[in-house]
Amino acid sequence: MVPPLALDIDGTLTTPEHTIDPRTLSLLASWEAPVVLATGKAFPYPVALCHFAGVPERVIAENGGVAMADGDLTYAGDPERVDAAVEAFEARGGDLGWDGVDTVNRWRETEVAASRTADEALLRAVAEEFDLAFLDTGYAYHLTSADTSKGAALGGVAERVGYAPEDFVAVGDSENDASMFDVAGEAYAVANADETAKGAADHVLERGYVDGTLDALSRVRERAP
Ligand SMILES: O=C(O)COP(=O)(O)O
Ligand SMILES: [Mg+2]
Numbered sequence: 001m002v003p004p005l006a007l008d009i010d011g012t013l014t015t016p017e018h019t020i021d022p023r024t025l026s027l028l029a030s031w032e033a034p035v036v037l038a039t040g041k042a043f044p045y046p047v048a049l050c051h052f053a054g055v056p057e058r059v060i061a062e063n064g065g066v067a068m069a070d071g072d073l074t075y076a077g078d079p080e081r082v083d084a085a086v087e088a089f090e091a092r093g094g095d096l097g098w099d100g101v102d103t104v105n106r107w108r109e110t111e112v113a114a115s116r117t118a119d120e121a122l123l124r125a126v127a128e129e130f131d132l133a134f135l136d137t138g139y140a141y142h143l144t145s146a147d148t149s150k151g152a153a154l155g156g157v158a159e160r161v162g163y164a165p166e167d168f169v170a171v172g173d174s175e176n177d178a179s180m181f182d183v184a185g186e187a188y189a190v191a192n193a194d195e196t197a198k199g200a201a202d203h204v205l206e207r208g209y210v211d212g213t214l215d216a217l218s219r220v221r222e223r224a225p
Contacts, residue, residue: 002033004036004168005031006150007038008039021209025053036060036069036157037049042104043062043068062109062148066109069157074156076145077145079109079110082112089122111142111144114143115141133146135176137174151165154183155183170186170188171212172187189205190205191208203216
């Protein structure tokens with residue numbers, strides 16, 4: 001039997017052009033054990049991806065701030081503290097950097113994401129002041145509660161689907177995946193991963209993005225009893 005999976009989305013299930021490769025959808029649908037999508041994105045994004053892949057909605061969103069598996073929805077973190085940090089950031093001239101309608105944060109409930117064009121030094125300073133984690137995923141900066149992470153959320157989600165976190169194989173590409181790599185039984189970093197993710201992974205793949213992920217998962221499938 002194949003093991004359950006915890007898969008990051010951006011940089012891991014996507015192409016270098018940030019699109020979802022169609023092979024991702026068939027992979028999700030054909031895996032014979034639970035698949036958890038674990039992302040820094042707001043909750044509706046992974047839910048929609050599960051929906052359109054035709055798989056149960058098992059997701060970790062907002063870097064662990066929101067998690068859902070089999071009808072059980074849980075929250076972690078301190079959104080009021082995050083709001084206060086954003087207020088301080090903006091009062092000092094900071095701008096989250098999303099033009100027009102901010103669909104990145106519109107449905108976000110526990111943390112905040114800023115464009116990587118935003119003032120990184122100011123965001124880092126505010127994160128430190130408010131005792132929040134600063135995460136650079138390569139796609140956005142995030143201010144997240146310090147005790148919230150994909151790895152912490154995987155504990156609850158795993159239990160909900162009848163497994164332990166160490167039963168999972170995790171695949172990811174950036175520092176927001178390191179906590180998940182630490183608790184999963186086996187962790188793969190795709191070739192485009194940052195140094196933190198590569199350092200936390202058990203294996204670094206030769207190929208990047210969704211190609212690397214597909215390589216990892218065929219390896220896992222081949223050796224499954
Ligand atoms: O939201 C981000 O910044 C990155 O999302 P990811 O965790 O799916 O890579
Ligand atoms: Mg990623």
